[in-house]
Amino acid sequence: MESVILLLELVGTLAFSISGALTGLRKNMDIFGVCILGLTTAVGGGVIRDLILGSTPPATFQNPIYAAVAVAAALVLFLPQVRHLLMWDQALFDRSLFWMDTAGLGIFTVMGIRAAFGQLVQPGLFLLVFVGVVTGAGGGVLRDVLAGDTPYIFVKHVYASASLAGALVCALMWRTVGEIPAMLTGVGTVALIRCLSAHYHWNLPHAHD
Amino acid sequence: MESVILLLELVGTLAFSISGALTGLRKNMDIFGVCILGLTTAVGGGVIRDLILGSTPPATFQNPIYAAVAVAAALVLFLPQVRHLLMWDQALFDRSLFWMDTAGLGIFTVMGIRAAFGQLVQPGLFLLVFVGVVTGAGGGVLRDVLAGDTPYIFVKHVYASASLAGALVCALMWRTVGEIPAMLTGVGTVALIRCLSAHYHWNLPHAHD
């Protein structure tokens, strides 16, 4: 049970670190910048969450395995051979990245809700959902602000809204069906929405004058 | 008394959410981005303040009415009919926005000082003023950083300095004249400085070589 959660968190960490490191490589950063950006993307959401919950120092500093995985992933991506190998089939690479990123978003969202239940006595629904979305999408916002890009969540349609839907489902089901089913349904909701939106090219409405 | 404060806070929330949502609309964000930017602008200053004061989880997550008002305002602004109606008289709209923004700045500044007095035993003057300015101007800084603009407080002359003056007046008067008169004088100071600076086109000095 604990080891399932550890495994899920490591997958999410890996996915987010890769997305951060790829951003750093695209911006032609040096090896230190690529590692910092990978690390920030992977652990940033959890750090903001722990600051909001008042659980200091943040969990990520107590157990360095997540940071170690994030930095290792960024370092490996720095090798041109690895990048060539990974991107040998660009379509496959993009699809893998999409799935890992979706997994990371879903996993971190429900982990945020789990942390709020663990830290607070009687967390309200709004707090739970907000903390879930911050944990899921916060690392990516930090990555984009540091890299000088417009945050992904404002540009990539149906990203943070998938996290929001998953957080809502997970938080609402928590007390009725128990922790694990609620978390799995939350991750499933995020994955389903991301999938459908990618397949049908869903877009959220823009304003028109 | 409590209901006066609630009303003032709701006016400030509304004003700041509108300024965030208009920024998102100007950047052609989708409906989710517009709501997020409205929400962040409205509650961001208070969240930073609560993190600094160590009052976690931040008040805004315990009572979702502020977030609800902020998101509702952003959603309403998303409707083209509403924007057409509001901007039918552009000069009137700009003037209303100026006044609501000024009200928000003043109200949030003194609310920050109130929160510091409520949370700490013996807050020093520097902490009080700093917390007031962060609460007043912090949401706007987050809005601009997320939207990729240079923060307003570095560009818009006499904005954060009005908040600083109001915070100083309010903090200095607090123990002598009591909470409510100090807060009203603080809001009045902010409004007066903003007004005079707009009317006389005050500018703070720039460096020349």
Place this chain on the structure above:
Amino acid sequence: MESVILLLELVGTLAFSISGALTGLRKNMDIFGVCILGLTTAVGGGVIRDLILGSTPPATFQNPIYAAVAVAAALVLFLPQVRHLLMWDQALFDRSLFWMDTAGLGIFTVMGIRAAFGQLVQPGLFLLVFVGVVTGAGGGVLRDVLAGDTPYIFVKHVYASASLAGALVCALMWRTVGEIPAMLTGVGTVALIRCLSAHYHWNLPHAHD
């Protein structure tokens, strides 16, 4: 002993405030913006550190001397006469700035580690190093994000990595050789690496395809 630490901290504050104020002047900000940017650069790293350590309100708000020094430095730099005088010999000015910035980076890095030892019962190595780097390099990241620049640590090679090496040395030596020797060695490590990298034009590797 306490007064040595105070003096070191004031040197670091001065150096970082100058770097923030010069950024603001370069961006043609008004006097308020220049002061805010100087202040943020000087105290920002320490504030993030204290939030991570859960030591609220952050130390900088309890003792305003650091903020006062930072704002005074920014105000003085605002005077064209002072800038002309300081930059009369541009090479000398650049060299002084390099040394003050290096001193600030080293001093703030080891001060971060000292704060972590003071606040936590059994801090791990990873937490110590991370907190050291955040305290040392965090103010500069805030400065660059607020000024709309790509953060210095992603561009300026061997800056945050010098802080990292110094933090590692300081944290590892702390319990064996005592507080003061560990801090001095940490500052020395940062200075040595910055010096060597400037002299030999060290660069961290960039990725090539």
